[in-house]
Amino acid sequence: MKKRHLFTPGPVDVPPEVLAAMAEPLIHHRAPDFIPYFKAANEGLKYVFQTRNPVLTFAGSGTAAMEAAVVNTLSPGDRAITVEGGKFGERWTEQCRAYGVEPIVLEVEWGTAISCERIMETLRANPDVKAVFLTLTETSTGVLTDVETICQAIAETDAISVVDAISALGAERCLTDPWQIDIVVAGSQKALMLPPGLAFASISPKAQALVAKSKCPKYYLSFEKALKAFAKDDTPFTPGVSHIRALCVAAKMIRDEGIENVWARHARLGRALREAAVAMGLKVFAKNPSNVVTAIEVPAAIDGEKITKILRDKHGVTIAGGQEQLKGKVFRIATLGWANDLDVVAVIGALDMTLAEMGHSFERGAGLAAAVRALSA
Amino acid sequence: MKKRHLFTPGPVDVPPEVLAAMAEPLIHHRAPDFIPYFKAANEGLKYVFQTRNPVLTFAGSGTAAMEAAVVNTLSPGDRAITVEGGKFGERWTEQCRAYGVEPIVLEVEWGTAISCERIMETLRANPDVKAVFLTLTETSTGVLTDVETICQAIAETDAISVVDAISALGAERCLTDPWQIDIVVAGSQKALMLPPGLAFASISPKAQALVAKSKCPKYYLSFEKALKAFAKDDTPFTPGVSHIRALCVAAKMIRDEGIENVWARHARLGRALREAAVAMGLKVFAKNPSNVVTAIEVPAAIDGEKITKILRDKHGVTIAGGQEQLKGKVFRIATLGWANDLDVVAVIGALDMTLAEMGHSFERGAGLAAAVRALSA
Numbered sequence: 001m002k003k004r005h006l007f008t009p010g011p012v013d014v015p016p017e018v019l020a021a022m023a024e025p026l027i028h029h030r031a032p033d034f035i036p037y038f039k040a041a042n043e044g045l046k047y048v049f050q051t052r053n054p055v056l057t058f059a060g061s062g063t064a065a066m067e068a069a070v071v072n073t074l075s076p077g078d079r080a081i082t083v084e085g086g087k088f089g090e091r092w093t094e095q096c097r098a099y100g101v102e103p104i105v106l107e108v109e110w111g112t113a114i115s116c117e118r119i120m121e122t123l124r125a126n127p128d129v130k131a132v133f134l135t136l137t138e139t140s141t142g143v144l145t146d147v148e149t150i151c152q153a154i155a156e157t158d159a160i161s162v163v164d165a166i167s168a169l170g171a172e173r174c175l176t177d178p179w180q181i182d183i184v185v186a187g188s189q190k191a192l193m194l195p196p197g198l199a200f201a202s203i204s205p206k207a208q209a210l211v212a213k214s215k216c217p218k219y220y221l222s223f224e225k226a227l228k229a230f231a232k233d234d235t236p237f238t239p240g241v242s243h244i245r246a247l248c249v250a251a252k253m254i255r256d257e258g259i260e261n262v263w264a265r266h267a268r269l270g271r272a273l274r275e276a277a278v279a280m281g282l283k284v285f286a287k288n289p290s291n292v293v294t295a296i297e298v299p300a301a302i303d304g305e306k307i308t309k310i311l312r313d314k315h316g317v318t319i320a321g322g323q324e325q326l327k328g329k330v331f332r333i334a335t336l337g338w339a340n341d342l343d344v345v346a347v348i349g350a351l352d353m354t355l356a357e358m359g360h361s362f363e364r365g366a367g368l369a370a371a372v373r374a375l376s377a
Numbered sequence: 378m379k380k381r382h383l384f385t386p387g388p389v390d391v392p393p394e395v396l397a398a399m400a401e402p403l404i405h406h407r408a409p410d411f412i413p414y415f416k417a418a419n420e421g422l423k424y425v426f427q428t429r430n431p432v433l434t435f436a437g438s439g440t441a442a443m444e445a446a447v448v449n450t451l452s453p454g455d456r457a458i459t460v461e462g463g464k465f466g467e468r469w470t471e472q473c474r475a476y477g478v479e480p481i482v483l484e485v486e487w488g489t490a491i492s493c494e495r496i497m498e499t500l501r502a503n504p505d506v507k508a509v510f511l512t513l514t515e516t517s518t519g520v521l522t523d524v525e526t527i528c529q530a531i532a533e534t535d536a537i538s539v540v541d542a543i544s545a546l547g548a549e550r551c552l553t554d555p556w557q558i559d560i561v562v563a564g565s566q567k568a569l570m571l572p573p574g575l576a577f578a579s580i581s582p583k584a585q586a587l588v589a590k591s592k593c594p595k596y597y598l599s600f601e602k603a604l605k606a607f608a609k610d611d612t613p614f615t616p617g618v619s620h621i622r623a624l625c626v627a628a629k630m631i632r633d634e635g636i637e638n639v640w641a642r643h644a645r646l647g648r649a650l651r652e653a654a655v656a657m658g659l660k661v662f663a664k665n666p667s668n669v670v671t672a673i674e675v676p677a678a679i680d681g682e683k684i685t686k687i688l689r690d691k692h693g694v695t696i697a698g699g700q701e702q703l704k705g706k707v708f709r710i711a712t713l714g715w716a717n718d719l720d721v722v723a724v725i726g727a728l729d730m731t732l733a734e735m736g737h738s739f740e741r742g743a744g745l746a747a748a749v750r751a752l753s754a
Contacts, residue, residue, distance in 0.1 A: 011406070024396070026572055059573065
């Protein structure tokens with residue numbers, strides 16, 4: 001008997017009640033049957049985003065919503081700040097360039113986060129910058145950025161703040177309105193506990209003012225079209241009907257637990273995983289680690305690819321390897337979405353057995369002991 | 378007890394075995410588990426498209442794949458031909474304009490199809506035209522266009538042919554390679570019998586040559602990125618994992634029935650519906666009607682909106698009203714995807730009872746008699 005577990009930073013394991021909603025008979029998106037679902041999904045999103053701004057839903061991957069944030073607020077020739085400290089920060093740069101927006105790229109060492117000071121210095125030196133693109137949790141490195149401080153500082157300027165919270169929203173604290181984040185982008189297959197296929201973007205009034213002026217070309221991802229339809233509980237193009245029904249179920253689970261409790265749970269799981277890793281003689285890669293995905297350095301004597309393979313083939317546990325410059329150098333374990341204390345115990349157990357098999361020298365069970373201690377704290 | 382039936386031109390009723398696949402546990406899209414599904418889905422698509430060209434899959438609605446066809450083959454300032462005889466033909470024009478492509482718009486009366494002659498005359502008069510955008514079945518009017526003849530004629534020129542087959546692929550005959558169609562665009566929620574959320578585009582070598590030269594901006598919808606990943610059984614961004622698993626099931630159903638039989642079934646259903654409508658004293662709107670969606674003129678004395686409402690509230694049957702200039706003037710019944718002879722009998726039965734209730738003067742049961750005769754033919 002093989003039980004499978006996803007500890008990847010999306011897709012994540014989806015709760016059976018959400019999967020069941022994915023299998024509900026189809027309804028037509030412009031028939032009255034659908035409207036209560038669409039409204040409930042949108043209310044759920046506002047709660048998870050902690051915002052009163054409209055949260056638009058696109059059929060697409062998270063990258064589609066990132067692109068929407070660029071093309072709906074900027075024009076060719078505009079300048080923007082991007083932060084490169086991992087693969088997903090780089091994506092903002094690439095998307096700006098694809099549309100003729102000139103990024104001022106702030107490089108940070110992979111594994112570290114950008115400081116508010118550096119962002120604000122750059123903004124002061126370049127007062128024409130229209131937008132600052134940030135990444136709440138950089139999935140490739142496991143780094144958490146202090147968008148709370150940064151976005152509140154940006155709010156004092158003419159620029160808008162745009163946060164890729166795809167792998168974090170609903171797991172790490174992200175208070176869209178209190179932190180004055182103009183656009184928050186998210187995806188369905190992470191803490192929202194759905195299959196991949198929906199992308200989301202919340203839009204503040206300050207961002208909406210830019211939308212009216214933006215000259216980048218767009219059609220499918222047009223905020224203008226989507227906002228106009230949203231005001232009438234509609235979408236400009238056929239929405240992901242099944243996903244939206246499933247989102248109602250997932251959002252209710254989050255609401256029932258309470259978003260503060262959801263954040264606290266992710267914090268507990270992330271801390272337990274990091275403490276377990278250290279107790280097993282491993283090193284956490286990120287200086288400012290996120291709770292949603294933990295990048296762990298591959299010990300010198302060990303083949304990183306093989307860790308992933310043994311975990312998968314022997315223990316049914318799927319984790320992620322390193323990306324780009326971290327390929328073979330880290331492995332990444334996500335404790336994200338439908339994940340609880342016992343899932344962390346399970347994955348540490350699998351890691352203990354795997355590392356032992358590979359000849360890594362460590363005290364057997366020490367990771368598990370550290371995990372349960374941290375989980376009880 | 379309320380049994381519900383969708384007779385809308387997408388979403389359509391999804392077979393339970395496909396819905397069950399939508400509820401399968403998630404797998405990671407870059408783990409070996411996923412590759413057999415991705416390959417099977419892609420083979421299934423090639424069969425349904427009748428092509429050896431790559432068929433790219435995007436997480437998105439059909440409109441996303443239409444936009445991809447524009448932005449990946451053309452550059453701002455390029456000229457293209459579009460055909461406006463309905464809402465979806467107009468979408469091609471809008472998408473071209475959104476990206477600075479100059480459309481030469483050929484208007485045809487709603488309810489009629491463009492002739493090959495008119496396309497070819499326009500092409501001869503404008504030899505710089507790079508692409509001709511067509512609509513196989515115009516969902517707003519129920520018109521079928523003879524893309525077989527038109528695309529074979531376009532193949533003799535330097536222009537590429539691009540066919541929106543979103544509501545038709547897998548229902549109406551559409552032989553991508555034999556008819557030399559350069560790009561065929563399709564969506565999941567129609568004859569492919571899936572929930573909305575995936576969009577597809579097949580790309581011929583002639584179209585691929587344009588991709589290399591295209592200067593319209595793109596990122597998420599980039600054919601170049603998608604083709605590069607496709608060659609390694611991968612996608613550039615997180616794919617719609619659950620939809621792709623479900624597509625394997627739906628594509629197998631189509632293959633088991635045989636695509637020729639699937640086309641013949643849709644032809645039989647469409648003909649029966651049209652003959653039933655005429656027998657009930659109704660008029661089919663389209664001069665060259667498609668088999669996937671039949672637009673029926675609302676009788677002068679009858680409130681079109683009310684037909685839709687009674688069908689829905691009393692009989693559990695969801696159909697579509699008219700769009701844009703046809704709002705209130707036609708109602709549209711789709712016999713598409715998971716639809717069989719008895720579904721046509723059922724919808725005609727519901728229509729008979731509804732029209733009788735509304736005081737339409739016709740011979741009760743005549744539509745049903747015409748339907749069963751046509752279905753037996």
